Amino acid sequence: MKNIKSKIAFAALALSLSSVVIAQENKKPNLVLFMADDCSYYDLGVYGSKDSKTPNIDQFAKEGVRFTKAYQAAPMCSPTRHNLMTGVWPVKSGAYPNHTMAKEGTLSIAHHLKPAGYQVALIGKSHVAPESVFPWDLYAPLSKSNDINFAAVDSFINVCKENDQPFCLFVTSNQPHTPWNKGNPEMFNPEEVKLPPFYVDVPKTRSQFCKYLAEINYMDSEFGTLLKKLDEEKLADNSVVVYLSEQGNSFPFAKWTCYDVGVHSACIIRWPGNIKAGMESDALVEYVDVVPTFLEIAGVKPKSHLDGKSLVPLLTGKVKEHKEYTFSLQTTRGINKGSAYYGIRSVADKKYRYIVNLTPDAVFKNVESEGALFKEWKEIAETDANARQITNKYQHRPGVELYDLEKDPYCINNLAEKPENKKIIERMDKALKEWMASCGDKGQATELEAFEHMVGRHANK
Template sequence: MTSSRIDNRLTRRCLLRSTATGLAAVASGLAVRLPSGARAAEASQPSRKPNFVIIIADDMTYHDVGCWGNKDVRTPNLDRLAAQGMRLVNMFTPAPMCAPCRQALYTGLFPVRNGAHPNHSRVYDGVKSMPHHLRPLGYRVGLVGKTHFGPRESFPFEHPAAGAGKAAKGEGETRAGKTAKGGKKAKRAQGDESDAGGASAIAGAVGSGAAGAIRSFIARDKDQPFCLVVASNEPHGPWNLGDATVYDPAKLTLPPYLVDTPETRRALAAYYAEIEVFDRQVGQVMSILDQTGQADNTLVLVLSEQGSGWPHCKWTLYDAGIRVAAVARWPGRVKPGSTSQALMQYVDVLPTFLAAAGANPPDDLDGRSFLDALTGRADRCRETVFAVQTSRGIINGPEAYGIRCVRDARYKYILNLNHDAQFQNVVLKGDLFKSWQAKAAAGDTFARSQVDRYLRRPAVEFYDIQSDPHEMKDLSAEPSLEAERKRLRAQLDAWMKQQGDRGAATEMGAKERQKK
């Protein structure tokens, strides 16, 4: 790669709570570098290296989980996991689409820098991922389920569910639809990402065959540490799994950014039913860890991936698009029932695993370890998080509508690179959005507002997340916040420069990064 080295000023090390160095750093506003991975591990790790399991959903908005305060959806396994571990309530994906966010997760590099900023994309040749970093430390590194990455050489995961098509080999997006009840294939709604899945993407997603593959991978060699990614296809649309009849659409509480129509309520019931399917998959994986005797030495990280395919969620940089429901469980290391408020991103996961394994994370990664936040020795990791949305090349997408954002603990600055154009994607073709448009045409002012602000956006949006968590009131013209806007814009500009992000020019070249 020709990308420049990371500017460590932009990705700050965790601030230590109780050392003189840490206190001095807080006073001066400077970042403090954690002790090197080996020294930190010597002080905090048992002699046996921990195992790592990532369980990642597919298009699940962060607030649609019981332990995140949702009173309607039933997620007993996720709620139990949170009670046994830690909720990471300020985890963010750097992109609100499947391929960019996953490739950032596995490489520790932000999307533009690794080359995979559009959907259906591939990283630059030579980019390394989890297997390259963990295997030299003695780990087996496997993946079961959805891939959505490439090229194969950059993601050499072992695929325990081999034999399920191209995805089992580590590359290829070929799955036409999910398996519905009765074994029939359901056609994807328009906007099908053709997301690949080994073993039928965990057989919807942890069926008998895939569960056996997961079990055999985990139990194969109890003396060798492992890292396993279990990548579900739930609750990605079409929402045709689970029993939607258990949810009365009329009794559901809608998030404040959704327009209340019968179509919205029926869709929400179906979506919640499929979240239950993912929740059961989480329970199955945890049972396998228990049954194989590996649960106590395994750091489990459950991620909701990105926002679901609702308006104002996926394909946007609002929190409903990029904020993640993340739960970490690590018996004896992570305090049960705890919560971390530290800002962190998917690119930070790989460095955290390396630090937990006793290694020094490479300096050229964008991510930084949040191991101290997990173990309760730090309460801050990043001052800001960043994200990109590349709409060029998505189904029914605009020729170019790039979006960039920076967010700190309170404010978010969104830059719409081609704001004169109409934003569009596959959502506009669905019955749900059409029901919003019909309600707007009938004179409903809220429906009109939500339709208009989805299609047409200003050059800059600015939100106070603390007072307006669902980003309903744009403060980009508020005079009293001019200094805050300038501060965050300067940070966003510096980050884009460091990433090699040329804004509109990068957007127009996006199709060159998509798979051929």
């Protein structure tokens, strides 16, 4: 009898432990996304920079999958964040200028996840509106010094743990956005750093670039702090973590443009138990895919149409490819010191980037072109042919541009006028027009309506 009771007790214990294991396996994963601000993807160590110091990001890439062809729909902060958090194209949601707002009735990730028991928070830089579209359970802005409120991160995670609730957490840095006043520039030697070929190589360019690299290093430490907190709270194994670099930096030819550097992003995803560590993918993926991906991982059906496409089949190795094209647009109307209008539309596949400048007769202007560094470049351009070519290309553009991204990732040599590229242009122009039509994008008419979609018409980041 004693042996029988022991066997029953042991079986009950085994069943109890089994139930715990099953419960843990069935527990919804946490969803965490960290995003930098104005960081060119190739200025990270794991994306090829020999100068940058990004140990946390580099290590993180060894633990998940690194995408080499990730893109966003706009090279500006506000439309990018709306697109990322709604899974809806910028013109379709109305959030396509900078300092923009989505149309009432647009649903964000909060609307989809909260009914499924998730707590959803944004901690850091916002640039999304209105509150009805983004009903966060917690929003904690940047500090007065533009730092992430990690105390709010701690509090949010602890509350979710105490209530046994899964969470979706966006942590959005303000680095390395100008004025590049964080980190230690002395870590970098201005005489030795390698500059992209579309910079005018003068001492001021090099010193500014070192300040920018210092702030990337500062941002990397912020990301490291977030990862450490997940480890300390023993949440890492049940958390999907995404790292994004956002659009290109605030030097010319990156942010505010649809050149590849402007819309090409770092994207690294870690999903323990589901993604093989150290993977690399050259599939075309976009920020608009994040919401449907998070929803599928959480086992939640979207409450409205999403323009993105879940990455789960790609992440789990069921497929190798994801999309044929990636689409982007730039609305210069309303940006700080920008042109009265200068709309840009672009489409890219794995090999080519096709760009349409809606008003090529206008001069392209923004805070960079009106800044001290670019003015110095223009002064040098009066006597230097290379500087003249660079500054003219930035501000005076043809109606159509085509670049071979395999041979020319910096988009320097425009191939649009070569007769042998006619069929390529026709194919890509057709794809671009179809995308614009699906979004309700009327081109120049849409550009002129930009002010109607802005929270504020003047001050812009």
